[in-house]
Amino acid sequence: MRVLVVEDEQAVATGLRRALGGEGYKVDHARDGAEGLDLALGSRYDLIILDLMLPKVNGFQVCRTLRAEDDRTPILILTAKSGEWDEAEGLDTGADDYLTKPFSMVVLLARVRALLRRPLGKGGAAFSNGDLRVDPVARRCWRGDHEIELTGRELSVLTVLMQRVGHIVPKPDLLDRVWGERFRGDPNIVEVYIGRLRRKLDEPFGAEDIETIRGVGYRLNERPISGGER
Numbered sequence: 001m002r003v004l005v006v007e008d009e010q011a012v013a014t015g016l017r018r019a020l021g022g023e024g025y026k027v028d029h030a031r032d033g034a035e036g037l038d039l040a041l042g043s044r045y046d047l048i049i050l051d052l053m054l055p056k057v058n059g060f061q062v063c064r065t066l067r068a069e070d071d072r073t074p075i076l077i078l079t080a081k082s083g084e085w086d087e088a089e090g091l092d093t094g095a096d097d098y099l100t101k102p103f104s105m106v107v108l109l110a111r112v113r114a115l116l117r118r119p120l121g122k123g124g125a126a127f128s129n130g131d132l133r134v135d136p137v138a139r140r141c142w143r144g145d146h147e148i149e150l151t152g153r154e155l156s157v158l159t160v161l162m163q164r165v166g167h168i169v170p171k172p173d174l175l176d177r178v179w180g181e182r183f184r185g186d187p188n189i190v191e192v193y194i195g196r197l198r199r200k201l202d203e204p205f206g207a208e209d210i211e212t213i214r215g216v217g218y219r220l221n222e223r224p225i226s227g228g229e230r
Contacts, residue, residue, distance in 0.1 A: 002025070002026045003048070006035075006040075006048065008031050012051075016049060017029060019108070023109060032055040037066070041069065043163065047073065050076065050095070051077075063075055063093040064093045074115040075096050076095070078101060079101065097111050127159065130209070130223025141155065148201060150197075156177075156178045165220045168219045170217040171217045171218070194210060208221075209223065
């Protein structure tokens, strides 16, 4: 699972990365609110840990903007601010939970696990492109009304392409997002999974949606909504 930490205090951010990484989470770090907002809107995360007192864009505004974009990623607010009004404002802007600094890493990890157990509400991570739809949370995929069975890894590769539909996804990005930064196997594994997706998603339906950009990466070509989409 991927966690975004938006925190400008380096010592706190380092501690969070170590604690979360030790539990097996993949962690990205943003040092200010503007960078955090760009990362959150540009990628899919399973959880966002968000400081309130941030440079450029404060945590309240980051949270408010994400919810206005119908992003339902769970948000855990961390702040040195205390008091019921700050807590109320954080929750009112759309945060899911709240911890005041200093905090126990044991408690934080328990809060993280609790948030990740919650089902996503309306507006969760589901993607459509023409008649192709994928729901990573339910782990299901459809071409029109026809459900297509994908393995977990195939679904992960497709989800990354769907998140950036119409844009080239470099091969190293796919390796990092799907196999993880510690992967030391053959990078040509990406081609294997792209081939599998083409055989399941494109060829049986006469489509050519998944494009190889030689020497660069892959692109899922953007398609208009069709009448076959549910």
